[in-house]
Amino acid sequence: MSLVDQLKDQMKEAMRAKEKLRLGTIRMALAAVKQIEVDTRETLTNDQAIAVLTKMVKQRRDSIAQYEAAGRDELAQIEAEEILVLEKFLPQPLSQEEITALVDASIVEMGASTMADMGKVMGALKPKVMGRADMAAIGAMIRAKLK
Structure with a gap:
């Protein structure tokens, strides 16, 4: 349905x-x-x-x-x-551990090492977490990991 x-x-x-x-x-x-x-x-x-x-x-x-x-x-x-x-109509939100694992996997998958690669990582993550996590929080997490 x-x-x-x-x-x-x-x-x-x-x-x-x-x-x-x-x-x-x-x-x-x-x-x-x-x-x-x-x-x-x-x-x-x-x-x-x-x-x-x-x-x-x-x-x-x-x-x-x-x-x-x-x-x-x-x-x-x-x-x-x-x-x-x-x-109630949105998918179950991801836990913090799941979000961290997805961010780490996407950084490795994209070969990201600098802030210039942040857009690629965000682009790869967006369809995976759509409606299940706050993209602003994910962006902050990626920024912290790519410094």
Whole structure:
């Protein structure tokens, strides 16, 4: 079953259960996917849909930081609950050990030794960790290893 189909099924369940927050979050995710499909005039693959959901989670994390800085904890709580709903549709996150192993393997595989090679390593890692790890944290890890 595709990710979009899972979202649609869960939307129906949320309607039946009258879960407003979950329903709204799933509708928002479906709207984001549909918007990209309309813009590109093609159906998204599962990987592309995962990228959309990952971006939505990242946006919500940024919003939480801004709301907490402004003292708006109630809005930060809503964003955190939306993240929980979205993460149910994303693949299991990688552990720190798995990320480290993938980074080390990619550095060796690409023959990277300087910061100039960072782009090659990131390019090799991105499809392997899509939606399962924070690319900013991986970038920092690669920078530390390539110094």
